[in-house]
Amino acid sequence: MPATTVGLPRSLFFHTEGTLVRRYLEGIGVTAVMSPPTDRGILEAGLSLAVDETCLPMKIHLGHVAALRGKVDAVLVPRYGVLASSFGEMCVKFWGAYDITRNVFPDLEVLSYDVDRMYGNRERKALLGLGRELGASHMAASRALRNARREVASAKASLVAGQTILEAEADPGVPRILVAGHTYILDDRLMGTPILDLLKAEDVTVLRSDRVPDVKNLRKRAVEFSPGLKWAYNREQLGAIATMRDQVDGIMVLLSFPCGPDSLVAELVQRKVRDVPICVIVLDELTATGGLKTRVESFCDIVKMRRAG
């Protein structure tokens, strides 16, 4: 009996792929339930379940799965591995997320789809396979996927366009700050949102690295900037930094402890980008808002003073 209500944890993948998968599942007649935005309770649950050296987003992910337990027939945790070569590959946490979730919740029904060039699985093939598993005909699944993709492309484009408009209409006298970070950090209610809010209160124009237009070009720029970089999210992020560094007054890098890729990429950015003030903020489960506020304020002060000459 295929699952009829599928839970999507609001973590890692589903900040970027959530809408696509939700629309797709609904298109094949499956009810998709997304876990609520991260709160203290979800974090606490994640902390108690995870190996303590796991990165904060993975801990939060496990908290989200726990929040869905009992409310759905199955939880969907995809696996993203090696993508097309121009995209790069995902960090190994994304490789392991499915098996980690299964091992932490042995009694839970965990669905998955596997996007990995190493096994010849593209996203389309993987999602259609999931559709089959959930009892949809190939025709219905292809149609649902096509519709979902169209809708997501336009939603993504409108986010990017929103930032472009913001940029064009912003008062040129107001300093611009590029916030660089993974979408699953920037969009997380507990990790990124508080910092974005603090920045917005500072009378600066806030631009996000994941909403810089022409992502294809960003990947290319990233590889020029750092030939050895293979992580997909970091390529987009580094490409955004390389493209925007002349157009912004400051760069704020948000990363979580102890992120593997970011531990090195943030280091390289600080060593190679010397002409723009950079502030690196490392988020962990103990993050105190008071300390954050001081850091954000003082960084904005530096950026403003520098601009004023």
Next chain:
Amino acid sequence: MSAPRRITFPHMGDYWVPLKRIAQLSGADVVVPPRITRHTIDIGARYSPEFVCVPFKYTLGSFIESLEAGANVVCQVCGGCRFSYYAEVQEAILHDLGYEFEFLSFQGGGNILEVMLEFQRKAAPHTPVPKIAKAFFDAFRMAEAIDEVQGRIRRDLAFEVETGSLRRVETEFLRQLDATTTPRQVTELRQETMRRLDEVAVDRPERPLRVAVVGELYVVMEPYSNSRIENELARNGVEVHRPLDLTTLIRHSVGHRKHIREMIRGADPYVTRHIGAEGTESVARTLAAIRDGYDGVVHLKPFGCMPEVNAMAAMQRISREHTFPILFVSCDAQSAEAGLRTRVEAFADMLRIREAGVIDA
């Protein structure tokens, strides 16, 4: 560059002997880095990103010590996780520190044959490929000799009658290995050393405690980085086995995907897809250790190691479901040896009590 080229590479265990043989192919003088000490890791950690994994810090420290000793060509290889990005960041750090050097990184796609061709292209363009291949093969023979000798020592160390007698043979072996010039001499030395090890008096109990050491390759193979945990286990009367060494690593690098498939099969049902680097292997080796009747597993990883932390979720479940003892050890720049000693002692005691049947599964 007008100064004569002086080539160096990072330390890992005693593998500097075969690595030196390969580095010599470049025609440059070889600077073997000074032995890893507290200084190596202190200086490496000082210039490393804060929470990068510890092999980065050790190899950076090794590079700085070699550059100080006059090296000007630095070699680094790359692997399947963060390791693939070490080279670029280390190069930037060393440049910012003001060193003048050439940095050669070998991506190799995780395959020794590709690494070999890349080495020829970047480090020894005037040496014909067959000659390179032969040197790589000779070096492989040396690594095999090291692994066989040290594998035996690991097994017997807990039971030697006269303390230090096995290590004495080992020291002599490594000294002579560096002096060999032909594969034949390597084979003879290896056979001779194994004979000498056979002659060392060993008092093995009928049913000794047996432990398998698994985990991330660097901290498993560099004794300094794991506070010489194998010696510590031996001190507590435990026979140590280690499925991972340089030769197996190199063998598996040829036909890497097939190896990963085998490991996934071995890790089933706890791991169904590759979880990165040696992560899948750690899980498979743990299950194999249970099947083969080992008394416990020691899992070594650098603090925050991405693949091995992935593996831990599976290994904790295995430990629970099979009531099988696993000691998880994280290695970082700050290692508290006394703390580790206590943990190993307690682990060995627990295995012994369990073996005696006081605690029943």
